[in-house]
Amino acid sequence: MATIVDVAKSAGVSKSTVSRFISGKGYVAKDVQKKIEKAIEELAYVPNEVARSLTQKKSKLIGLLLPDISNPYFPMLAKGVEEYFYEVGYQVILGNVKSNNEIEESYIESFSMQNVAGIITANSENENSKLKTFNNPVVMTDRAYKESEYGVVSDDFMGGKLSAQEILKTHPKKILVVKGPKGLNSLEERFNGMVQVLEGKIAFDVYQSHSFDFGEVEQDAKIIFEQFKETDSMICPSDIHAIALLHEALKRNFSVPEDIQIIGYDDIPMSKFLYPALSTIRQPAYKIGMEAAKLLHALIDKRPVTEKKIMLPVTYIERETTRRK
Amino acid sequence: MATIVDVAKSAGVSKSTVSRFISGKGYVAKDVQKKIEKAIEELAYVPNEVARSLTQKKSKLIGLLLPDISNPYFPMLAKGVEEYFYEVGYQVILGNVKSNNEIEESYIESFSMQNVAGIITANSENENSKLKTFNNPVVMTDRAYKESEYGVVSDDFMGGKLSAQEILKTHPKKILVVKGPKGLNSLEERFNGMVQVLEGKIAFDVYQSHSFDFGEVEQDAKIIFEQFKETDSMICPSDIHAIALLHEALKRNFSVPEDIQIIGYDDIPMSKFLYPALSTIRQPAYKIGMEAAKLLHALIDKRPVTEKKIMLPVTYIERETTRRK
Numbered sequence: 001m002a003t004i005v006d007v008a009k010s011a012g013v014s015k016s017t018v019s020r021f022i023s024g025k026g027y028v029a030k031d032v033q034k035k036i037e038k039a040i041e042e043l044a045y046v047p048n049e050v051a052r053s054l055t056q057k058k059s060k061l062i063g064l065l066l067p068d069i070s071n072p073y074f075p076m077l078a079k080g081v082e083e084y085f086y087e088v089g090y091q092v093i094l095g096n097v098k099s100n101n102e103i104e105e106s107y108i109e110s111f112s113m114q115n116v117a118g119i120i121t122a123n124s125e126n127e128n129s130k131l132k133t134f135n136n137p138v139v140m141t142d143r144a145y146k147e148s149e150y151g152v153v154s155d156d157f158m159g160g161k162l163s164a165q166e167i168l169k170t171h172p173k174k175i176l177v178v179k180g181p182k183g184l185n186s187l188e189e190r191f192n193g194m195v196q197v198l199e200g201k202i203a204f205d206v207y208q209s210h211s212f213d214f215g216e217v218e219q220d221a222k223i224i225f226e227q228f229k230e231t232d233s234m235i236c237p238s239d240i241h242a243i244a245l246l247h248e249a250l251k252r253n254f255s256v257p258e259d260i261q262i263i264g265y266d267d268i269p270m271s272k273f274l275y276p277a278l279s280t281i282r283q284p285a286y287k288i289g290m291e292a293a294k295l296l297h298a299l300i301d302k303r304p305v306t307e308k309k310i311m312l313p314v315t316y317i318e319r320e321t322t323r324r325k
Numbered sequence: 326m327a328t329i330v331d332v333a334k335s336a337g338v339s340k341s342t343v344s345r346f347i348s349g350k351g352y353v354a355k356d357v358q359k360k361i362e363k364a365i366e367e368l369a370y371v372p373n374e375v376a377r378s379l380t381q382k383k384s385k386l387i388g389l390l391l392p393d394i395s396n397p398y399f400p401m402l403a404k405g406v407e408e409y410f411y412e413v414g415y416q417v418i419l420g421n422v423k424s425n426n427e428i429e430e431s432y433i434e435s436f437s438m439q440n441v442a443g444i445i446t447a448n449s450e451n452e453n454s455k456l457k458t459f460n461n462p463v464v465m466t467d468r469a470y471k472e473s474e475y476g477v478v479s480d481d482f483m484g485g486k487l488s489a490q491e492i493l494k495t496h497p498k499k500i501l502v503v504k505g506p507k508g509l510n511s512l513e514e515r516f517n518g519m520v521q522v523l524e525g526k527i528a529f530d531v532y533q534s535h536s537f538d539f540g541e542v543e544q545d546a547k548i549i550f551e552q553f554k555e556t557d558s559m560i561c562p563s564d565i566h567a568i569a570l571l572h573e574a575l576k577r578n579f580s581v582p583e584d585i586q587i588i589g590y591d592d593i594p595m596s597k598f599l600y601p602a603l604s605t606i607r608q609p610a611y612k613i614g615m616e617a618a619k620l621l622h623a624l625i626d627k628r629p630v631t632e633k634k635i636m637l638p639v640t641y642i643e644r645e646t647t648r649r650k
Contacts, residue, residue: 061418061439069400069407070594079394082421086428091435093386094419096407103411110416114386214594243598250600269395269539270595273568275575 002043010039058136062296063111065095065104065121071212071240072268073285074122077142080289081120088297090117097123105130118296120289124184137299141292142186150299152292152310154283156186159314160193163235163263163281166316168197170261170323172233175204176224178245180237181211187237190265194235205231212240221248232260239264239271242278246321262321276320284312327368335364383461387621388436390420390429390446396537396565397593398610399447402467405614406445413622415442422448430455443621445614449509462624466617467511475624477617477635479608481511484639485518488560488588488606491641493522495586495648497558500529501549503570505562506536512562515590519560530556534566542566546573557585564589564596567603571646587646601645609637 004022008015013032020026021036028036039045062085066074082092093116095107104123108130111119119134122142131138140148167175177194180187198204205228209220221244224234236242242264249260256262256276264271264280271278291310298305329347333340338357345351346361353361364370387410391399407417418441420432429448433455436444444459447467456463465473492500502519505512523529530553534545546569549559561567567589571581579585581601589596589605596603616635623630 059439060435064419069404072397072400072595075394075397075400078419079421082394082419086421086431089435091418091420091432091439093416094389094403094407095416096404096411106411107416110385110414114384114416214598218598243595247598247600247602270397270568273539273543273572275572275600277572 002045004045006043007036007039007045010043011035058117058300059115060090061111061114061116062090062092062293063095063107063114063116063119064092065097065107065119065123067097067099067123068212069094069096072270073238073266073283076269076285077122077289080286080291081293082289084290084293084297090297099124101129108134117300120292120296137296139292139296139299141288148309150295150305150308152288152295152312153186154288154312154314156189156314157193159265159281159283160190160195161197162193162314162316163190163265164194164197166279166318166322167233167235167261167263168201169325170233170257172202172261174228174230175202175233175235176228176231177204177206177235178220178224178237178241179206179208180241181209190237209237209241212238214240214244217241217244218247221245225249225252234260234262236262236264239266239268239278239280241265242280242321243271243274246274246276246278257321257323261323264321267317271317272319274321279319279322280317282315282317284314287312327370329370331368332361332364332370335368336360383442383625384440385415386436386439386441387415387417387618388420388432388439388441388444389417390422390432390444390448392422392424392448393537394419394421397595398563398591398608401594401610402447402614405611405616406618407614409615409618409622415622424449426454433459442625445617445621462621464617464621464624466613473634475620475630475633477613477620477637478511479613479637479639481514481639482518484590484606484608485515485520486522487518487639487641488515488590489519489522491604491643491647492558492560492586492588493526494650495558495582497527497586499553499555500527500558500560501553501556502529502531502560503545503549503562503566504531504533505566506534515562534562537563537565539565539569542569543572546570550574550577559585559587561587561589564591564593564603564605566590567605567646568596568599571599571601571603582646582648586648589646592642596642597644599646604644604647605642607640607642609639612637 004015004018008018017028018036021028021033064078064081085092097104118137120139120141140151141153179191207224211217217240225248234245242262246256246262249256254260264278267280267282271280329340329343333343342353343361346353346358389406394400410417422429443462445464445466465476466478504516532549536542542565550573559570567587571587574581574585589603592605592607596605
């Protein structure tokens, strides 16, 4: 690959002239500019990003921390982040944190060493997180939002309310609210929204799930069908939970939605392909990623930011796992 | 964040002594070493990776090119790559190429500018790809393999054969082979394997699909059910195709597998949660990512590589969308 020295030789000028031309700092005569441009084009010269990063203490890299990339919700969010930053000339380093604080710390340290220009995290909040001492801007999204200065999420409280309201309209006999893993702010909000709608209106059971992992959620589904035999309506904290419950219901020869109705959360790409197709609350994962990237980009460029925290609306997607009203 | 100057001050030594200590080049007295170590720990000093990258022309970064991160197969592969490199102190830059040559080129250019130590690509082969002129090692996987020097895939030809063999055992009346998008080597191999088993034994139709996109594959499924009314057995190039066909079959009130049987390819995490659960050929996506990372790491470290091309076995996962033999 061509170096700055090759460009200088080919253009018949000194290395420092080429350097002045590239950095845009200092005078370079018009005709010399043309010679250098021609040499750059002919040699397909790419100025070294690493050298730029070293002098400016800020690279063209973004760090993205995700709790679990095998959960189909997060690739959509990552896609939004990646597509925005691609357009503005940044690359995204992927950090799959697996909800492990040690891995998170280690990634933040690596990001510092790479002079990463900013971080977007969807990882859950962590009291002692090194993010708090990270020098460049940080935007929180999804599971991390409450304590942050800058963030983009969807309206989890409203989403929780919405799913409970939709179930209430269908004259449920006995409701089970499946609560997602503890300590995640977004899930607490959803649960609070659900409870606010249901309380005082109808009795309901609560089951505490501890995972988003397919295998573990499959076990939850088995326990739920053994334990809550009266339930005819299930409100879920994610589509993964809803899909596992739907599978278990059909395996046990229940009709869905006649015997058991199920409402999910997220609207992952697969949900509409289930049979019956899943009724769910749609979070705009791609848009959340895109907006978080846009906000982070403004912070990196030190442009004025009017909305430090952005909350995007959620919508109810009625499909076939809920009864008609 | 602490700098090398802070460390030097705190340890009461010169900056160049700290620098010698960190690089391991040159003599530093034992008691001075201890002082520096203590200062580094107290100040939580992180040596700048960018400076290291500049002198060595090789960063601790890996480039990963994927065709589409919203296809659930690829996050599993990415997870394998990321988890391997996390353990050995590298970070992975995500390039979601969207099967677009221009985006691929642009990413490869950016990777060069970042002094990326190596690239793993699952993107389809591209005659004029800039990968061929990339200075550091490249490992191809999944869709890109045939033309490459180093690669990790699963045995697509055997997978194709396996899916056709399993369908043949169930006494199919009329088979439809759904062929995946053209120009992807892995899909050609699968198709060739299927055809080799079926030809001369039974008549079969072929439908050419042009996408892995959920929306477009949904359209394919509608066309297929209109066009191939005799078909009772469908062999698919991916689980996405199989899921769309399963959904369409159930919507049209066919019994699966009694009226229509369907076999997928990949075994994405969702497949076992469908109802009926999907019979499919399992590709070890996570392991492919892991092995590709291991191979690339050996190349980066210039360790001897005995197997330049690794082909991992596939397995048939019998679930509920195929008839019992």
